[in-house]
Amino acid sequence: MKARRILAAAAAAALCFTALTACGQTGGTPSSGGNGGKKGLIKVGIINNDPNESGYRTANVNDLQNTFTEANGFDAQFKYSLKNDEQIDFAQKFIQDDVDYLLLSAADMAGWDGVLQDAKKQGVKVILFDRTIDASPDLYEASIVSDMPKEGETAVEWLKGQNLDKYEIIHLQGVMGSAAQEGRSGALNNVASELGWTIVTQQTAEWSAEKAQQIVQSVIDSNKSFNVIYAENDDMAKGAVAALDKANISHGVGKDVIIMGFDCNKWALKELLNQNWNYDGQCNPFQSSYIKDVITKLENGETLAQKTIIMDEKGFDAATITQADVDQYGIGQG
């Protein structure tokens, strides 16, 4: 009886939520683009994930809504869902409505072949943003994505540039296997083994501030020395800083420990501005200008140089960040 109850409990735990990862994945191969279009208002159907999914998504949705307005020459409709089948339904409706462009951030990679083939038959041009799908590149015009390994490389390059006497790093990873984790971990692992940096601890805190706090607390309790915290998102960096504050270990610009985070939440950039953190890497949610660019080119009958477009992503240094950066690039409020 007892055993059965515990088993049932374990099964229920397996239903637990998976943590949110901010960005999508890269993929797709380059090939030629489409051409031609109508004049007047351009009819656009936008299918996105739920704006409440994360701060990243909220910023992403706001950015799209501010760009695809009537003033800018667009007749845009927005649909949101975290479920793939609902998104496919929306796509079919948009195709029936005969939109000119279908913009898509797919919930799942699979299952899009059929509906995209319909779109092609109807002459609806498809542009993927943020996330790629498992479908033939012929079925879409362009794919606008983040490059996670590059985000990691930019951050590690910055760290290399600090020219520290020694590198003793606490590496807090995201949920293992997510695109963001793999990209950001891979960059650090490569350079660390190449230059002989010491990784004091490499642990997944699963994007959670609480777990990060406990992991860093454990390193502090063990009296191991460290001078860099490389956290793969802002939340984990925050948890690490809470543990450091408890132990009176100074952190930030010109202090004992360098704090690095990712995602550029507004509150995190403020920590940079206050010199409490050192670095924050961007995961760019602002795809609309790239999409608009692509649409303009297609409307003018130009061909795209490449199908997969990787966005510029910045890394902010506490030494050079300004209030304007915080306002412009910070995600969410606070």
Added chain:
Amino acid sequence: MTIKAAPAKSSSFLSGLLRHQMIIPIAALLILALFNLIADPSFFRITLGYNSAGNPVLSGYPITIIDYGSELAILAIGMTLVTAASGGQDISVGAALAISGSVMLRILCGTNTSPAELQAPVIVAFLIACVVSMIFGAFNGSLVAFFRIQPMVATLILFTAGRSIAAWINNNELPIVNDVSFTYYGGYLPGIPVPTPFFIAIICFIVTWALLKFTNLGLYVQSVGINEKTSRLNGLNPELIKLLTYVLLGLCVAVAGFIKVSRLSTINYSVIAKDIEMDAILAVALGGNALSGGKFNMSASVLGAYVIQFLTTTLYKFNVQSDALSAYKAVVVILLVVLSAPVVREKLSALLKKLRPAKQAQQSV
């Protein structure tokens, strides 16, 4: 005469001790302590230092254990009562904790997500969060008591929906409290070097102890858990008692949530207190309490909670991947379940009986 009586008495004392519920968590604690002592005695070193606010703080692994184990100990109190009365467990405590934390921050921050000053006194926010959390507890409780749904199924509803509700309360924004005084409850009170969560856990334990000592709550809960029909025949209202235990668990959840949000002065709905329900249930099981309800021992559950944190901290110390922690806890669950299975118990007691005559024979020689 007296010489003959002495060994018999001591052996009955020993077997009495072995049968006592506290033996399971204490044995687990001793095993862990011994392991750490052999592997690295510095595990037990405690140092007095200062935190960045200039207040004296104790630090070291033992302090980390009593600090981070406190939320779990508080949840274990409520979970023990729920288990004893309804013969099932509430798996929604993590989600409910997210809700109560979210309510608290909503009141402290108002409509601004990061106000410079608190918009309401901490105590007001705490009390409102308690009430909200108890209402959600009552929701679970009434499903179990009046609609007779299996506790695990009934609480699955809130388990699934809770974190979304928590996000909705704050319009999916992540409020941040900037007032330093809010961090005291999950950190250190100025001038006191022992972490505050430990004090809060002790207060909760004393209040519960007094409640069980000076009221009939403990007796009623156990009798409902052992046999609902006979307790009804004896004039108890089993539905009400069950409901009451879920409401009390709701209160425990609010207190634990208060500590959790105070630790970081913010909340992340999807990951706060993730999987804590499993740890709370494990604490009850580790305390030797029957998960099918009935008799319970509160102290054993609370000790069980700290033992789980002891295990977690030990694993972190040895750099075990944190996503593998649950696998180690699963080993503990398997051991507990196997040891408490009737077949194994019979075999063990038979083995003990075999050993005992040999011992007595030796002593008489």
